[in-house]
Amino acid sequence: MQNNFPRIYSLSTIGIKQHFNADYLFHPYRTDFSGESGSGKSMIADMIQLILVGSSEFQSATDGNKDRDVKGMLLGSKGKTSSRGYIFMNIEVKPKQYIAMGAYLESSSNVAEMFIIQNGYDWEMLTTLNRPIFTKDLIIDDKVEALNNLCDKIAFVRIKSFRRKNYHQILYDNEILSLDLTKETTLKAYASILRSFSRGKGFKKESENLKRFLFGDDDKNIIKAKYDEEVKNITNDFHEHKRYLDEIRLINEKQTLLKNVLEKSKVYKSTYSEYLIKRYNFWNTQKKKSSQEQQELNDELEKQIEELKFIKNQIIKIQIKELKELQNLKETVVRLENKEESNTDIENKFLKISQSKASIETVEYWLRLNNNQLERVKEWFSFQKKEHKSKKNLQSFTDYLKENNALSDFEASNWLIDFEKENIEFPRRIERIEKEIAELQSFSKFTDINNPESLLNWAIESLKFPVSPNIESALIYFQKYGKIRPSERNAERYVPSPGDLFENMNSKIKEETDHGFWLNLDGVYEYIEHSSSHVLNVSDPKQLLGPIQKVKEGITNRLSTLKIEKKQEQKLKEILFAYGNLKESISLYKRKNDLSNFNIEETLKEISEETLIQNIELYNNKKSIDLEFTSIQKEYQDFLTQKNTIDEYNKKIKELESKFFKEDLVIGINSIENEIEQFINNMYKLKNGFDKELLKEKYVKDISHESKLLSTKFDLKQTIDDLEKNKKEKEDNHTKANLELDETIRLNEYLFKSEIKFSEDIIELTNPENGELNSLKFKAEQSKVAYDEYLKIVTENTPYNELISIGKLANYLLPTVFPTSTIDENLITYNIVERLNKLTQDIQEIGSRKMEILGSIFNEVYRVYNNYLTKISEIDSYLKKKNKVITGGNRASLLSKPSIHFPTSWLFNFRKQLNNQLNNVGLFSELREEIDINVMMVKAFHQFGGSAKIDPEDLMNPKSYFDLEFDLKLDNDESNSGSNGQTYTANALLCLARLSLIEVEGRRGLKIMPIDEAEGLGSNYDMLHKLAKTEKHQIITMAIETAGEITNDGQYIYIMNENNLADTDTYVPPLGIFSDIIVEDITNYINTIPSNE
Structure with missing residues (x-):
């Protein structure tokens, strides 16, 4: 058995479709999964891909009726509860030493949670397990726990979940993965390679897809990032460049203005100084004059106030006299009213007898209307009252009909x-x-x-x-x-x-x-x-x-x-x-004309029948009532005379009270005495402060007439008010003169730093502000306005100080030339010329830096481009090796050809001439004038042979300068379309070549080659089989029938059953066929399984 550690020891599933709870032991070299379509063999490659790359880049390698997503791998759950599942691999890193890695799945999410199982607590350097982990180890009490619960409940090993990047970093650091999958481009490339190995996804052979597959975008992104950083610096230089140009323009524009400002400043200062001197002298003269007039007014005002006091004193004397008269009248009225109270009955008697006499006269009037017959008067009274009532009732009925809009209908009705x-x-x-x-x-x-x-x-x-x-x-x-x-x-x-x-x-x-x-x-x-x-x-x-x-x-x-x-x-x-x-109302309506014309006798309107009888009884006693009236009348006349006297006194009392007291007060003798005492006190206060005898002589004719005294008082007050106004006016003039003098002094200090010295003895009677357009003030202001307006033009409408000195003005106008306000006016021209020379030199240096940046960027583009061509050549050589011949005498071929739109000649020429800028002054001077470096880049591309409409980013992409052709070729170099098996074999070889590009040479890590539908490869499979063995790759094949030669010690075989619709009771596990070499291990594994399984 070859020493190809680390390698996959086993793949386990918990709660996964078609696999349920299964442990698949992997042969160190080759493991075959065979079975009909739908038996779950292709899911083996998907599960390995998910464990290795994570859910973010996972895509099923098999084309099906619908997309196979992460949660789609789980078995369905009963009811509304979500289902859970695990897939994990034991990685044998050394003989009998393992690390487990896998993914936890939930039906509520398409994101798999990655986890690692080890024997230690250090999650940077993992501690290996002394035995592999199987499904039975992670199922607790026949229940699939959530991952966070599982981590807490299992104590014999350490389980921990990780975010995808941390998961890949740990596996990379511990040499379980040979690739750094924390890099997005490497992750995407590796996921693509695994799917391409698995045959399910068609391999895209277009040039752009091949370039992206083989080289990714790392180099392009690094160059772009470097360029962006340089552009950021160039952007700063651009601002400097623009600022230097603006400064040159500003200097050329402003230097001629300084002389004009100096000339206008002299005219303004001369005219304004003259104006301020005359202004000071005029208001100083006005101040002295107003002070003298104030004194004269004070003397006259004091005299008038003395006379007013005297007049007030005389008025008070008259008012005291009137108050004493009021006191006497009130005492007299009290005596008369006490006497009058005894005669109150006579007034009541006379009023009563007068009323009786009036009633008799009314009866006599009624009798005249009725032939002097009392009975007819009574009948007449009854008729008048009855008709008056009928008229009122008729009016109410008529008003009712009108209110209801029914009068006309009623009149026309039956x-x-x-x-x-x-x-x-x-x-x-x-x-x-x-x-x-x-x-x-x-x-x-x-x-x-x-x-x-x-x-x-x-x-x-x-x-x-x-x-x-x-x-x-x-x-x-x-x-x-x-x-x-x-x-x-x-x-x-x-x-x-x-x-x-x-x-x-x-x-x-x-x-x-x-x-x-x-x-x-x-x-x-x-x-x-x-x-x-x-x-x-x-x-x-x-x-x-x-x-x-x-x-x-x-x-x-x-x-x-x-x-x-x-x-x-x-x-x-x-x-x-x-x-x-x-009914009665209708009867009255028939009489409406008669009743409308009827008017009751005026004397009867308010008379009741009872009153009528009383008046007739009085009439019958007419003689006695006449005698009584005559006897009372004389006594009543005397009573009225006394009452009139009291009324006259009260009228005078009221007049005096309204003069001295408020209307709503009850005025008693004590109140009058208090008022008299108050007037005496007031008179005492006014007795001093005037020459009494002199003033008596002056007002001898008016002294006893209150109305004349009041008129004089009013006139004196008016005179005093006028004097006060004149005094206030003079005070205001004095104040104004002081304010004008203060303002003049302030202007002297503000405009001329108090250089003007004012005299106190010069009399100036002409106001320099008079004369409108011909006034000295107008001329001074005009000279200042002319200076200020010109200064405003010079400072381009920005806030300015009208007292600015030439040094400050030069510093303000040209701060880069004159950094401070302390300057030598004789060296202004020299300083300006020196600054202009410095700015021109800086602009040339900025242009050179831009060219250097472009040179650096495109040197790197050219270097990476050449590196790509070298790798393409190496891959092509790799594909042409003897052990990589595809059936039919075919070999995979990868060739590059120059891009039509991006000729490499421009790169060569541009870089060459950048190194020899002195001989190409015209060309590079023109480029330096372009401030935007992107425009410079495109313009250079066109000047050095490029003609396409391109994007600057494409110019910096090394992959833009070549295209790729990937074909099957015969020995005579003739292209061959090839069968599916031949094409797949070529793609697999290219995947191996791609791996060689992204792997770090000599680094340990898992090397696998998952091959789907392997039996369709024919003898090509044997070639890949040998190649994998040589390069220490584990092969996992998925096929309806086992591909290639079957040996006793070179492979494991799993014959899968159709479990599409299976449940826990009907699931048929695969048949495992194992090699002779590790029978003892299989026996040990079987012995660990509980008897009920």
């Missing part, structure tokens, strides 16, 4: 003409209307010839036309009963078979009058009126359409009129009978 009669006739009239409506509705149905219920419809179909008037009348009459049987609750006649009724109807007519006829209905005589119209007397029923339509329209209109009439009649009755005392 209810107004004869209420009793209408009360009897109304239901009869309604009944007649309803009867007519029913007849019209029946007749309307009769005229509807489209209605199956219409007897006219029946007549048109069944009777012979023209129809006699009697038959037509009978048709109309019986229409109201209809043809449908009514319910028993509403039992009535109906005409289910009109033919039975109208058959020989003329013989059933027993008596006829002008208005109708009697019809014999089996002994029952029924009277039928003649129809008012006769329309069926036509020979052709089609002639009925027009006349019938007119009749129907007339019926419809009449029905509408009757329904409206019925509704209006019923509504009017409801409105009327909802009103109380209706």
Whole structure:
């Protein structure tokens, strides 16, 4: 047995379709799985692929009716529970030393969870197991546990799950895998190789697919990443390049501006200095003038305030006098009111007797209206009151009818003409209307010839036309009963078979009058009126359409009129009978004209019958009442005189109180005394501060007249207010002068750093701001604006300081030339020229760096390209070795040819001339001018022979410069399409060659070759068999029949059974046939199986 460690010792399944719980021991060299299609043999290759590459890159190698995904490998579960399963391999890393690796599957996910089983705790350097792990070791209590539970429950070994990259890293570090599958490109390539070995997926021979299969994208991505890094640096250089160009343009633009700024600065400073000096002198003069005027105003204001105090003092004296008068009046009123209280009864007596006298006069007026007869007055009173009430009731009834929009209907109704009669006739009239409506509705149905219920419809179909008037009348009459049987609750006649009724109807007519006829209905005589119209007397029923339509329209209109009439009649009755005392109200309405003209005597409106009787009794006592009135009248006149006096006093009191007190206060003697005392105190406060005698003499004529004093007070206040305003104005002028002086000083400091020295003695009467466009201020501002505007142009609308110095301006305009504001103005031109030379040199260096980067990138592209060609040649040589001859004298051939679109000549020439740039100044100067390096690259490609429209990324791909041809060729180098077996053998050889490219030489690791449908390879299988043995690959074959020669010691064979629809009870395990060499191991394995299995 060859020493090809590490190798697959066994493959185990738990809960997997077609395999259930199985352990497959692998021969160190060759293991065969044979059986019919659907026996599960192809799943062996899929399970090995899944364990080795993981679920992210897993694809089944077999084409089936549907995609075989990861969870599709699991057995189905009963009910809604998810199913679980395991597939794992024991890897024998040294004799009798094992590491187990596998995948845990759940039906709820297509992502397999990878795990490793070892004997130690260090998961970087694994500790081998001293025996392999089998299915029985991972099934606990006949239950398939989830992986995380399994890790906790199994103690005799260590199990741990890993993310795919960590899983591959551990296997690579422990030399179980010879490939670093943490790299995506290597993982994809290895998965593709395993699927290609397994034959299930067609091998793509197109040039691009071959290049991707053999070389992947690592080199291209490395070059691209390097280029991206360089581009990032070039991007920085681009900004520098652009910045240098911008700076050169800025220098050329700004250097001529400095001189103009200096000239405008001189004009501005000269004019503005003159303006500030004159401004200071003018406002200093104004300040002194306002101070003098303020003093004069203060003196006059003090004089006017003294006079105001004097006037206020005199007014207070008069007010004290008036308050004392108010006090005396209130005391007098109190005395008079006490006396008046004793005479209160006389007022009541006089009021009462006056009322009695007025009542007598009213009765006398009534008597005059009624021939001086008291009885007639009483009758007249009753009539007036009754008619007045009737008029009010009539108005209420009329208003009610108006509110319900029923007045006009009522006036036109019989209810107004004869209420009793209408009360009897109304239901009869309604009944007649309803009867007519029913007849019209029946007749309307009769005229509807489209209605199956219409007897006219029946007549048109069944009777012979023209129809006699009697038959037509009978048709109309019986229409109201209809043809449908009514319910028993509403039992009535109906005409289910009109033919039975109208058959020989003329013989059933027993008596006829002008208005109708009697019809014999089996002994029952029924009277039928003649129809008012006769329309069926036509020979052709089609002639009925027009006349019938007119009749129907007339019926419809009449029905509408009757329904409206019925509704209006019923509504009017409801409105009327909802009103109380209706009959009496209707009687009053008949008298509406008389009642409307009636107006009750004004003196009776508010008089009740009781009051009438009382007034008549007073009239009967007229003499005694007249005597009493005469006796009381004189006493009452005296009472009124005293009362008027009190009213006059109260009027004066109210006038004085409203002058000195608030209206809502109750004013007592104490309040007046307090007010007098307050006025005396105020007068005391005002007695000082003025020359009393002098002012008395001045106001001698007004001193006793309050109104004149108040007028004088008002005038003095107005004068004081005017003086205060003038004083405030002068103070404001003084303040303004100070502010203007402060502003002038501030401007001097701000604009000229206080270089201007102001004098305090110069008088300036002309404001330098006067004169508008001719003012000195305008000229100064214009010179400053001209300077500022030019400065704004210079600084390109950016914020600026109008006090900027030439040094700061130079630093601002050209900061790279003048890094500080301290400069020598004589060296400005020299500094600018020196800076321009430096910028030009830097731009040339940036262009050179870009060319160097392109040279470096394409040197690497050229190197990798040549390396690819070398590997292609090596693979082709590998394929042409003697031990790799395919049946029929065929050999696999892999050849490269130059790309049409990407000629390699441009790479050679471009790199060559980059090394000799001094001799190609024109060409590379043009490229250096291009700032975008991608554009430089494409432009160089076109200048050196490229013509295709390409992407820069393709130029940097070494695989772009060649195409591949993979064929079967005979010894005469003639291409041969080959059979499926020959083609597969060629693909397998190419896979082995591809592995040689990605494997690290001399590194240990699993080497397997899964071959599906191996029996179809014929003798090619023997060649692959020998090749695998030579290169230490384990072969796993899947075929209907075992391929190649069967030996006693060179292979294991599993004969699979069809278990597509099997369950646990019907599953038939495969038959294992093992070589002689390891019979003892098989015996030991069988002995470990429990007896119940």
